[in-house]
Amino acid sequence: MSRSTAQSNVDLRSAAPEDQLAWLRQCKPDEARRFAREHDWSGDPRPVLGWVMAQKFMDLGTALTVFLNGMPHRFNYMPKRDVPHELCGAAQMLDTICLRLNSGFYLAWPDQDVSDRARILRWMDAQAEDRQEGRQGRYVLDERIVATLLDDELHLDPRAETAVYHESRSLLRDLFSPVLELGVSRRMLRFHPPQEDPNDDLTNLRY
Numbered sequence: 001m002s003r004s005t006a007q008s009n010v011d012l013r014s015a016a017p018e019d020q021l022a023w024l025r026q027c028k029p030d031e032a033r034r035f036a037r038e039h040d041w042s043g044d045p046r047p048v049l050g051w052v053m054a055q056k057f058m059d060l061g062t063a064l065t066v067f068l069n070g071m072p073h074r075f076n077y078m079p080k081r082d083v084p085h086e087l088c089g090a091a092q093m094l095d096t097i098c099l100r101l102n103s104g105f106y107l108a109w110p111d112q113d114v115s116d117r118a119r120i121l122r123w124m125d126a127q128a129e130d131r132q133e134g135r136q137g138r139y140v141l142d143e144r145i146v147a148t149l150l151d152d153e154l155h156l157d158p159r160a161e162t163a164v165y166h167e168s169r170s171l172l173r174d175l176f177s178p179v180l181e182l183g184v185s186r187r188m189l190r191f192h193p194p195q196e197d198p199n200d201d202l203t204n205l206r207y
Contacts, residue, residue: 013040017047024048029057037062041070044089053097060149063106065116067097067139068123076137098139101146108148117150 012023012035024032036052039045052058053066075083075091083091100106114120124146130137 020048021051024052033058033062036066037069039066041090045070045093046089049093058106060106060108061114063097063101064120067094067101068116068119070094072139076139094139098141102142104145114149120146120150
């Protein structure tokens with residue numbers, strides 16, 4: 001990373017939410033994912049993360065990193081009524097990310113490097129211990145969906161592929177493939193890596 005780029009990133013992190021959103025709407029998807037992974041959760045993350053975490057280019061690995069950056073353990077065993085007012089935004093943002101994670105909204109990409117494997121495994125181990133002790137936290141991640149990332153279950157070997165795929169996209173299939181197949185369809189992965197639609201704006205989703 002060049003010095004000028006590093007400086008611009010520092011300026012961006014200290015910018016007002018509306019300026020951060022303006023930058024996110026025109027930046028490249030990999031830049032937006034990096035911004036999300038580095039976002040400061042000390043204030044209310046909803047104005048900015050609420051938009052970027054609703055975009056189609058957000059992958060499962062990045063979503064898990066962002067979720068853990070929000071320190072969900074702070075609220076995992078705390079009744080909602082006891083969450084301090086100044087932290088309600090963070091707790092609700094974590095609620096939204098957890099819901100999307102478990103619904104299959106975030107897709108695991110084949111051969112993706114799991115940079116946060118250790119933290120993810122610690123969370124999943126603690127979740128398994130809770131289950132054995134008959135306890136359940138506020139944020140329970142679906143092990144099957146997380147496994148598509150940790151176990152690289154969507155790995156494709158081109159030499160073993162014999163199926164014929166259609167290159168024409170199906171909007172309904174792409175929308176529902178995360179729920180039906182616990183991940184992106186093999187046809188979509190082969191021909192259409194996830195791309196951002198600049199016309200998409202999911203900021204109206206309710207938390």
